[in-house]
Every structure is written in C-alpha cells, then in structure tokens.
Amino acid sequence: MNFSRAVVEIYSILYDYFGPQHWWPAESPFETIIGAILTQAVSWRNVEKAIDNLREANLLKPSAIKKIQQDRLADLIKPAGYYNMKAKKLKSFVDFLYNNYAGHLNKMFKVDLPVLRKELLDVYGVGPETADSILLYAGKYPIFVIDAYTKRILSRIGYIPDDIVYHDLQAKIMSVYPADVVKYNEYHALLVILAKEYCKKSAPDCKNCPIMEK
DNA sequence: ATCCGGCGAA
DNA sequence: TTCGCGGGAT
Numbered sequence: 001m002n003f004s005r006a007v008v009e010i011y012s013i014l015y016d017y018f019g020p021q022h023w024w025p026a027e028s029p030f031e032t033i034i035g036a037i038l039t040q041a042v043s044w045r046n047v048e049k050a051i052d053n054l055r056e057a058n059l060l061k062p063s064a065i066k067k068i069q070q071d072r073l074a075d076l077i078k079p080a081g082y083y084n085m086k087a088k089k090l091k092s093f094v095d096f097l098y099n100n101y102a103g104h105l106n107k108m109f110k111v112d113l114p115v116l117r118k119e120l121l122d123v124y125g126v127g128p129e130t131a132d133s134i135l136l137y138a139g140k141y142p143i144f145v146i147d148a149y150t151k152r153i154l155s156r157i158g159y160i161p162d163d164i165v166y167h168d169l170q171a172k173i174m175s176v177y178p179a180d181v182v183k184y185n186e187y188h189a190l191l192v193i194l195a196k197e198y199c200k201k202s203a204p205d206c207k208n209c210p211i212m213e214k
Numbered sequence: 215a216t217c218c219g220g221c222g223a224a
Numbered sequence: 225t226t227c228g229c230g231g232g233a234t
Contacts, residue, residue, distance in 0.1 A: 040231040046221055047230085081219045085233085127232045147230055192230055201228060203224090 003159050004176040010211050011183070014190040017210040021189035024137035026051075029105050031060050032138040036130050037089050038080040049079035062103045065094045089125025096123045109139040117143070128166045136188075142179035145188040146170050149195035156199065157211070 001009070025044075026032040034054065038047045053076040054060050059068060074087035094103075100119070101107040108116065113135065120131040128146070135141040146169050155162035160169060177183045198209040206212055 036230090039229090041229060042219085042231090043221075043229040045229090049221090079220060081221080081229085082217095082231095083219070085218055089232085125232065129231065133230080145230085149230065188230085195230085 003172060006157070006159055007173060007176045011187055011190070013211050014194060015186065018190055018193050020186060021193065023185055023189040024133075028060065029109075029138040030062060033093065033105075033134050034060065034065075034090065036133040036137070037093065037125060038077060038086055040082070040086070040125075040130065042081045046079045046081060050077040053077065053079070062094050062097055062105070065090055066098060066103070085125070092124040093126065105138070109141075113141045113143065116141075132170075136181070136184055140181055142181045142184060144170050144174050144177075144184045146173075147188070147192070149199070150188070150191050152201070153191055153195060153199045153211075156204070 024032045024035065026035055031051065035047055035051060038050055051060070057064075057076060059065060059073075059076070065073070070087050070091055073090060074083045077083050077086055077090075080086060096119075097103055097105070097108060111119070116139070117131055117135060120126050120134060121128070126134070132143045132145045135143045136145055146166050150173075151160070151162065151164065151169065154160045154169070155164070160172070173187075174184075177187075194209075194211070198205045
C-alpha cells in the first residue's frame, strides 16, 4: 500500500476505534494557545494543573498575562515544567499580540495563513508544532500538526524514515487531504491518543494496536 | 548535543 | 530510582 492510501486507511481505523476527539480541550482560543505553549515536551496531565492555576487566578486572557509579573506567572505554571522558560514564552506571545494586533486574537486570526505562520515562528518559544497547533486549533486554519508521535507511529509502521523533517512529513500528509480543517483536527488528535495508549516509546503494545494488521 | 523541570507510572 | 512526557532555544 502506498503512503497516501495508508494515511486514509489509518484515519478511518482510528476514527472508528477511538471516536471523534473534539480537540482542542479548552474554553477559548486564548486558552488553547496557552495550552499549546505549556504542553511542549510535557504530559497534558501536568498542563491541566497549570491551566487550573491560571484559571483560578483569572489569568486566562491576554490582558491579565500582560500585567502579571513573569516570576509570579512562572510560579503558577510550575506543574507544567520548564516554568521559567514557559513564563517567558507566554509573555513573549502576549507581547507579540499587543504589539501587532492590539491584544486581540480576532484581529490576529484575520491574517492569511502563510503570513501569520511566519509571524508566529518569529515569536520566542513558538516553533513549528506550536505555531501549527495555534493556527489549526485556535484559528481554524487548514494546517496539519506534526509531532513526535506522528513521526513515531508512521515510522514504526514503515511508511516514513524516522529522521524525516517536520515540513516534509507535513507536506506529505497535507497532500492526501488538501485544506481540510476537520480532518486535520481529528487526525492529529487521534494519533496522539494512539501513541499514548499503544504506540508508546518503550514497551509499545503492538499486539493490541488497532492499526496493526492481524 | 544540551539545557530546561515537575509529575506520575514503571 | 529511572523514564517519558501533545518542543524549542542555544
């Protein structure tokens, strides 16, 4: 089976097996962006604790993050790990938002996809995956999010080399489903749950994996 | 190639 | 006690 037919087949199996995931788990686009930054190399479980702290402190809005002291912000997001770095990252995103869009996400999300993507990549702490998560899950732009799980799963099955770079894999998958926000949304989320439950880094449960041939 | 870091599972 | 976690900067 070629790459694109495999991609279609895997989606179908995962969707039937796990059901729709309704990502992103957040109450607002800004909360989605906070989560996208906080979840870098950290389990979502820990991010939830950090976001709960921010919610209790009434900090889940750009104006509040803009005002709070960086050290105090770091203290609140400690459960998400790398808290000094991430406090700086949250601050730099909000600075970017105010400097360019008067602090309004709805203005930012009027910018064309390729232009906004480049702008986001220039923000400290926003790399390809975080930028694409923001674009897809907060902005509803049609861009496919690649992460370590995506590479792990597809390389283990043998459809891609394990050292494939971000953009190449993204382009390959996006050529299968051109500009499909719903598909991109669900597919990435389904790969994440598959990796968490079966395609684990150590001791993967390949025998029970829904996408393995039997 | 290293650093950033708390947290829960193995 | 170690391992791995919905990466990115240096």
